[in-house]
């Protein structure tokens with residue numbers, strides 16, 4: 001099975017795109033053509049799926065495995081739970097790498113970006129393809145850091161299943177909740193893997209409880225650990241009543257034995273396993289009618305006689321219906337429990353045909369991903385994930401379809417179905433993949449190229465990066481003409497800066513990082529304005545009267561209303577221009593030039609001289625709305641973050657003291673093993689550079705997670721300080 005790709009690569013041959021016929025980019029059916037895969041030089045891969053030696057076992061099975069044998073899965077978790085380490089083990093055991101990569105040594109396959117290797121974190125999702133016991137698995141390793149949440153979401157929406165990895169000593173953590181909610185939104189069946197069972201403080205029971213309580217999920221305990229923390233040495237398979245022990249002399253975990261539990265040798269463990277199995281059977285029977293009939297009929301007297309296969313089939317159905325989640329455990333770092341996890345992926349997560357997708361798309365080149373390396377292929381069947389190149393106008397969040405007419409037909413159907421929502425018909429969801437919800441950036445800073453001549457290069461780099469990562473926003477400051485970079489966090493902006501340098505060869509300069517504030521008004525105010533300008537021999541004359549008032553919506557989009565006196569015919573021709581004017585005025589509030597939220601704008605009167613252009617109407621409306629906003633009492637809103645700090649007991653006091661100085665509001669302090677978990681809110685402006693401060697306060701022993709909660713009104717004193725600082729008074 002092992003082959004050296006370097007040899008294989010010398011024989012490669014690419015297929016001219018003219019030969020490629022009927023290609024598809026996602027969930028497609030197409031004709032098969034013979035070709036040799038194109039492989040960039042392999043680093044430490046021993047073989048690509050289905051290849052033996054320099055030859056190809058069966059091209060058809062390499063590229064087009066039967067759809068029932070495909071699993072498209074993602075790995076998701078809180079930062080540092082061990083996704084990348086688990087993925088490395090998966091690649092090694094499935095035979096596609098020859099050595100075990102290590103996050104701490106910076107030589108993993110899926111964290112291939114330089115920044116990922118240097119920092120030991122996942123930033124970009126990486127796709128890899130491998131085979132496991134006759135199944136083709138397309139796996140995506142997603143980032144755990146909150147700044148890259150969008151990256152997780154854009155992966156989840158094209159996956160059929162996911163493995164949620166937990167640190168068994170921490171259970172459900174802040175970002176686990178976020179990714180779990182995202183998976184709920186995209187209706188992704190899941191398996192939980194309680195990793196780090198070898199770590200001090202690891203607790204199977206605690207982690208399972210946290211899944212039940214915090215994720216409100218029903219855990220199905222398919223395994224029990226044998227030992228915990230330092231004593232962790234193996235697992236019990238509850239379904240088959242077998243114990244799995246890893247050979248302590250084996251340093252790669254390949255060598256383990258699976259033995260039935262026997263009364264003579266393991267009486268206690270067998271008793272515990274039978275109890276767990278009976279509980280599992282009852283739990284599954286409660287969720288699956290077909291299984292309930294079987295259990296209550298044939299096997300009601302003795303669950304022990306129930307064949308493992310029947311139970312496995314029922315667990316598969318329950319997982320697919322997302323009424324419960326299978327829970328497994330292990331230690332990726334100590335090479336224990338990963339092979340059974342792979343078995344569970346093939347056994348319990350769905351194949352693409354068990355989920356509903358149905359689109360075709362013609363494209364020019366198709367590539368099978370293997371982290372940062374690709375094989376060019378001519379076609380692939382429904383249910384696979386592939387890469388394509390050259391779609392210039394396509395960005396994250398788009399659904400590709402076979403033709404304009406089918407896109408229009410799908411959109412029309414989706415619209416009709418949306419209207420019928422009360423009938424709970426989910427046809428529209430089947431047709432179009434749900435769009436990615438792009439979170440609003442909370443930080444921004446200026447970015448400058450090394451010289452004016454390099455401005456177009458910077459614009460090009462930012463355009464490309466934005467298409468990849470829609471959570472990155474770029475805009476021009478209308479006053480200074482500077483380019484502004486808006487991102488999800490300090491790390492996000494830092495990584496973008498670094499990528500521009502490494503990938504586009506541009507050394508750029510960032511201005512100080514600033515918080516993205518918003519503004520609102522506290523009372524109503526009216527304003528009138530007239531614009532009278534003659535351009536050439538055309539006179540443009542508009543008079544407008546508007547009222548701005550506060551409303552409770554938490555929305556950046558102003559509500560627009562029209563007084564009855566505004567003539568319908570006038571609205572017909574100028575409504576677009578009026579609304580443009582209102583929106584552009586609300587983008588720059590009077591206090592800080594930040595977007596204005598929670599306002600309604602009423603147009604009380606509008607008179608337009610014949611021949612006046614719509615641009616002039618927009619300009620006049622915009623100016624008038626800004627006047628009204630300026631007259632009202634104004635309020636700055638600041639981003640408030642949910643903060644979760646996990647800290648050793650001894651360091652709790654300094655952490656709390658520091659948070660008090662940062663205007664933190666502590667909601668709860670939980671106990672998690674030997675640690676304390678501080679949960680609360682803190683204004684974003686106060687938490688810049690927190691990772692360094694926390695490291696110093698706790699000798700590097702604490703971790704924290706941050707997530708935008710809401711925008712809250714600043715108190716008058718803090719607001720004054722901010723406004724004075726901005727206007728250079730302090």
Ligand SMILES: Nc1nc2c(ncn2[C@@H]2O[C@H](COP(=O)(O)OP(=O)(O)OP(=O)(O)O)[C@@H](O)[C@H]2O)c(=O)[nH]1
Nearest residue numbers: 079080081082083084085121122144196331332333
């Ligand atoms: N004790 C122990 N440590 C582990 C285990 N798995 C991973 N680690 C360590 O935990 C740290 C994080 O591991 P990663 O695999 O990078 O975690 P990740 O979830 O991919 O991290 P991000 O992608 O950055 O969110 C590294 O120092 C690993 O060596 C495990 O099973 N036991």
